Amino acid sequence: MAATVNETYNNTCVSIEISPISDLLMSIYIIALVLGLIFNLLTAWPIVQQIRSKNVLGVYLLSLSVSDLLYILTMPLWIYYYHHDHKWTLGQGMCRLAGFFYYSNMYISIYLLCCISIDRCLVVTFPLKVKSFRHCKYAWLICGLIYIFVMSLHTVVLYTDKNDLMDSQKHCYETYPMTEHVAFFNFLRVGIGFLLPLLVLAVCYWQILSKVQKSTGVDKQGKRKVKLLSVGVIAIFSICFAPYHILLLARSIAFNRMDKKAYCTFEQAQHFTFSCTLALSSLNSIMDPLLYVLVSNVIREDMWLCWRNRQTCGEMKCLPF
Template identity: 60%
Template sequence: MNVTPTPNSTNGPLCVDIEDSPVSDILMTVYILAFVFGLTFNVLTLYPILQQVKQQNVLGIFLLNLSISDLLFIFTMPLWINYYRNDHKWGLGVKSCSVAGFFYYSNMYISIYLLCCISVDRCLVVCCPLRFKPHRTSRYAWVQCAMVYAVVTIIHVFILIYDDLPDAHDDTYNSDHCYETYPMTPNVAVFNMIRVGLGFILPLLVLGVSYWKVLATVGKSPGLSAQAKRKVRLLSYGVIGIFSVCFAPYHVLLLVRSLVRFFYSEGFHCSFEKTMHFHFSGTLALSSLNCVVDPVLYVLVSNVVRDKLILCCRSHEQKGTEDCKLTSYKKESSNKGALI
């Protein structure tokens, strides 16, 4: 990507001048794939998840809220596709940029914290089932989901209200970028370091400890079959995989950028931003793939839900419009195949 310094009469030199580049087409392709597959998988798995919720399955409630967050983000994704199709030119006004960014970052952190809720829930169920079971109700799950949505939404609404919108939407000299304004201010650098700590490092520690205890407990349990142990390991490694592939690269580069801005001179910072711009944009696009991975990992890993999807597909193939009822499964079969 060709980046050159451009004068800016209000904020000093503009670090990165984003010009037309094939990189935009690569990023657009990533968002198109995330939109198509994310929408398909979330819609496909929504019905089985709703059936789990009707049965007051706690993990089903977490999954439903995860799908809702993913779908809200997916519906704004055409805006980002259009942005990269036009070579990093927004063209839709200041407020629409801020709203699109609000859903982007809200979804990211709602997903992260819901993954934490799921990991802690799995840990308590596996490690201390008798002591925890009386308190593990559908209300318990809904309250946790509501708290996650409320905290993340309030924080981002606060940022929208008190943030200077032109900082998110850089239309200086008709550049018309969205959330690609340089140089980063020291205050933003401090905020980003806090965001990385509370929004990524802390949840990663919670995930790591939770699934470490789950794997240790499951490995010593003689009552679980090899298939059940395999499913637990798959879910555990899958969650860590989501963080490693979707969220870790973005937060690592965000932390590095913030540290460079906070501890080095502006001249070095601008040179660094020119070098890292494409890589950072790529990690941000990569984070959008979590809306594709979430339903695949957490729904298809369940024997019951997977079998219901297969049954539904076969039913439609054989009978056309006949509805695929999930209530035909016996209660004990449902409990045995609960999402673990």
């Protein structure tokens, strides 16, 4: 009975009709699929070489690349969905699976970006003290805990929300109104999944910039690279994830504060904008390898030699700051 009421309410609450924006969403996911797959596969071998040379940063980069690839593998399903104008015909099980990997790996990527930033910050700020506990085994443990934590939370949400993933119009993850426990989980996602990591990134790179600027052992070019990387990480993190989480927060507040009519009007007005911000977040899978791998001259040169000679590459040095 509850599912029937929700389906009826959705038909009058938000009308998801054929729209030209579906082509735009499909285009964004196609770009994320093609470029994300190419960039992550292209940088896979140099990252493996870092791990073989006992570079802790390589562990985080590989975990981030695996997360991005899992994220990318859901793209064909969303391309199919938007190609059919928000109609999901692959069954509820596939809808649940696609959403699980999509959202789980979004936050796995966010937390791994934080790990990389913290690791860089510690190396710059306390270069001698961190040597005693900066080992690959600890990095693997941290990455594993992040995967387990995020996927466990999304498994719980998926189980409790299993009847609300699709409505009578076959919309996948576009059922309205949201339920109370989903609204509560959205607040957690915004708080610990976005705002807290953003704060960590800002503090880490502020600390890195401060230390590097005061250092006399780093030349102007090195300082410029650090500045560009720091600003770029925070900017891209904000561009890819901020719009989505801001609207997610606004939707959850509207659900809790507005009456049904006002809430439905709000959801109808922002629906396609919200869909665009969700698609925009997928571009992070393109930017991760560019920011953390291709920024390094050492890795670029080594990767070029790998492709040019097609022979076993030599050990690489750590990424420069």
